[in-house]
Amino acid sequence: MAGVGVILQARMGSTRLPGKVLRPLAGVPMLGRILDRLGRCRAVDRLVVATSDRPADDAVAAFVADRGVGLFRGSETDVLDRYHQCAAAFGFDVVVRATGDNPFVDPEEGDRLIAFLFEQGLDYACAFPDFGSGLPVGVGLEVMTAEALSRSWRHGCDANHREHVNEYIQERPALFRQAVPGTPPDKRAPGLRLTVDTPEDFHRAETLHAAYGAERGEGEPDTPWLVAAARTRGWVS
Template sequence: MFSSSPRIGVISQARMTSTRLPGKVLLPVAGQPLLHYHLARLQQSELPLYLAITSNATDNPLADFAAATYLPCTRGDEHDVLARYHQCAAEHELDLIVRVTSDCPLLDGQLIAEGVRTYLRQADPRLYLSNALERTFPRGFDFEVFSRELLDEAFSHAKLPSDREHVTPYIHQNRSGRVRFQHITRTPDRSQYRLTVDTADDFTLIRTLIEDFGAAELSGDELIALLDVHPELVAINQHVEQKKL
């Protein structure tokens, strides 16, 4: 059981050395870096926000951005992102963690808030809740909610490099055998839409949506409705294949 007022935080991971589009999270759109839009959307959740970046000098621009925007920032190993999350959660004494990635500039903060409320109603620290394992939302709306208990367990027992780099496989593959799952799904399914930034074409779509369609001010449902009636926008990055874990 959680305490009556668990400490909840959204931890977003970021790095400047993306293999397909280096520096993507600070690429400018309408005079602001993509990371600005990502954080502004997360603020709609009304939850505390934290940034987890690497200790490499290449990520100093991200640390500078965090300092300039008064965003708490944890720095750690480039490849052991699980350790970075664990360090951030420990530093801020979090009981419940929402995991997102910073290459999703148009995620839905209100959807995340509802996911957290759903999680808290369960009062079960063995619960893992996500909208990404059973994918029905656009890629780029992804979030995961899990307890500090599950994070501590993964940090202590996960051994595979893929478990450490991708943070939650130990949890969502139920390696302990004691995890309970809840999936947030959407009807109708819109998992074919891609609103994450991993390639130049992804960036072109996001820039077009923000600069020409005011997407930064739209709700998640409004964004999906916009893509429903503009197949030419969907086509911009429809061919992009997501990198495999």
């Protein structure tokens, strides 16, 4: 298998929830929980955090250094360039894109998505509910070849392309082979929001972690448990 790397974008700046990536979630900085989960992806060769080169993100860099995972620093606003330069610096052939606002990211689904990309001979694959995956928001990942990322970097000149990494590819299905895998029935809940972008999102995440701890003890809740817990609370049908 080609060199597969997770690039996790994370920075301190957030207009609705400042400093959220290092905010303690059930006693552990949210970024730490995400790294722990992504570290369980078996199909991944290297995990790297890509943050900005601004002084405000020195705290992210210091946290990453203590965790012993890879670190890359680049443009705060041109995230596509940050990804392209990071992938080149680490020699990745395939890039898994992860973000610092998803503390319930599913490593099992990450492995399944990587296998799907290789099996189908794709340039890009994602597991987002907006594209029909059926997973809750914030659980799935996306994966692309380094060549597809490089083509996006060369030709994606609009502001949204530089900010969002994936949109040049998503907007051009005729140029990039792309698809979305199916979702196991016990993980289907596309209306459930498990990303953290607002104080309300963070409170929901804390509530779920507290409930899981009371029920199961230590550890991280998996997606079937999260979906079932959300249904009992009336958060999703």
